[in-house]
Amino acid sequence: MSFSIEAKIKELIRLGLDPYHVAYKYVVTSRAEDIKAKYSDLPPGSETEDYVSIAGRVWHIRRHGGIIFIDLYDETGRIQLVARRDIVSGNSKLESIVRLLDKGDIIGVKGKIIKTKTGEVSVLVNDIDILSIAWRPIPFHEFGVKDPEQRYRERYIDIMLNSKIRRAIVSLYRVEMEMRRILDEKGFIEVHTPKLQPIYGGALAKPFVTRINTLDMMVYLSIAPETYLKRLVVAGLFKVYEIAVCFRNEDIDTTHYPEFIQLEAYQAFADWNDMMNLTEELIAESVKRVYGDYKLEVERGGENIVIDFSRPWKRISLEESIEGVLNTSIRGKSREELREIASSLGVEVRDVRRGKILEKLFEKLVVPKTTNPTFVVLFPRDISPLARPYRENPDYAERFELYINGLEIANGYTELNNPILQYYFFKEEEELRKLAGGEAEIHPMDKDYIRALEYGLPPTGGVGIGLYRLLMVLNSLPSIKDIIPFTITAPEDVKLVSEELQHLLEYYLKLGSNKS
RNA sequence: GGGCCCGUAGCUCAGCCUGGUAGAGCGGCGGGCUUUUAACCCGUAGGUCCCGGGUUCAAAUCCCGGCGGGCCCGCCA
Secondary structure, three states: OHHHHHHHHHHHHHHOOOHHHHOOOOOOOOOHHHHHHHOOOOOOOOEEEEEEEEEEEEEEEEEOOOEEEEEEEOOOOEEEEEEEHHHHOOOHHHHHHHHHOOOOOEEEEEEEEEEOOOOOEEEEEEEEEEEEOOOOOOOOOOOOOOOHHHHHHOHHHHHHHOHHHHHHHHHHHHHHHHHHHHHHHOOOEEOOOOOEEOOOOOOOOOOOEEEEHHHOEEEEEOOOOHHHHHHHHHOOOOEEEEEEEEEOOOOOEOOEOOEEEEEEEEEEOOOHHHHHHHHHHHHHHHHHHHHOOOEEEEEEOOEEEEEEOOOOOEEEEHHHHHHHHHOOOOOOOOHHHHHHHHHHOOOOOOOOOHHHHHHHHHHHHOHHHOOOOEEEEEEEHHHOOOEOEEOOEEEEEEEEEEEEOOEEEEEEEEEOOOHHHHHHHHHHHHHHHHHOOOOOOOOOOOHHHHHHHHOOOOOEEEEEEEHHHHHHHHOOOOOHHHOOOOOOOOOOOOOOHHHHOHHHHHHHHOOOOOOO
16 A cells, blocks of 8 residues: 555656645635536537636546546535546646546546536546545445444544435534524524533533643533523523533443533523424424425334424323323322332333333333424423423423434423522432432532522523434434544554655655755 | 444455365456446455464464454433
């Protein structure tokens, strides 16, 4: 590998075509898909006088002797280049480049638009510059990289070659943009809350612990922006949101990753119904704008199904949803009775909270059956320490979760704004931890947050939307790691081409001062 | 935290059960070819069989340990 690449780079240096010497920028006038769209009506075998300049990476080279076909990819897609001997011969620069060109190289090309005899819009090469070279072979075969280890270690190669992954990552950006647009139109402002926090909160999860040297104190990485966003509502930012990175020190699986992003929005003078409406609008309208329709075909278990995002979405209470599957009443049943029902279904729950048993039953029985967006409402109060008790019955919280295609996508509630209750609920959580021997994931006492409530939090609704999970659903991705551009892997011993070719160092160090 | 599976050429994998000097296709390299679409035809090079130890006359193959990765269960979104 390094032998031939070394011969190539030395030849480029000799010819004065070394891209690290000569290629600092390239003026691009056109993009692949734009060209193909504009000239689609050209008759096969015809040539235009329209000159373009494009740049991108070479994926395939089909050498036929007197004519060479090159597949060039830019950020929009593929376009074919045609290099013909009658144009190339006699031009020593072109001859050299065409001879040295490899798959993976990044080139700039100038030429006129033609359509080949087989009817493909192409650029007839009049000039080529090598702008950068691929020192390593890139696996440009049909389906790109398959080995999961290489996919995650060299994710730039996976994203380069796997169009599904590339589209998904771009669509995450577009969904975020649409959600920002909708929130902006409604008067929400976007903020950033601290990722380094003295007390973690806003969710129930194990935090990452780190240290600020200058303050000589331990801090936690944010598990959720919730309590800080509500402090901002106290401060008078009545409509506020954040697309927040959250860190949770838990295990990795196909739907969990220790750092993930959530859109959390809070609106003063609104309740959970308003937040469900907002959630519907944010997701349904983003899906429509980004994917073109409220109905979206996705893959599930090898089969294609259609998810319908048309509003309004189904709303069902948590207990009713369980009863619907079990075909028996569970409302009013005691903790022990519920534990027995759960046990008979193979769900063993040690937690002392009645609500936790209900939640487990719900996750086992109901969640896997969801397809279309469904709001599950009326969560047990005892597992919702930051939510406001249900106005009709304090055993429930005004809390909802959104499920799509078997995945929990969002969680929201009417926010608890009563400091007396909030203090009590935090104390309750501390008791819970003692009972569970420090094992349970509970919400820690946060006195500064309660102090903020003591200054007066308006009645407020809030919601958090898990964007990675939403995009998993929208793009039929089997693992959350597929939507995350880079995930962590254990260190490896990397063999570098540049380490082997350090004898070229002297030439490159002189480049700036020794223009040849 | 528990269980299962995988690691051989740049890539996809065979060989392992039943130990005997490392295989195929694709890709690479060289040659040919002026309308191809993962071009085609001819030729050719290419390996720390993940690492370490053990058994054996002999280990890719059997045994033990480790490393890396994946999946399922428990827990968190």
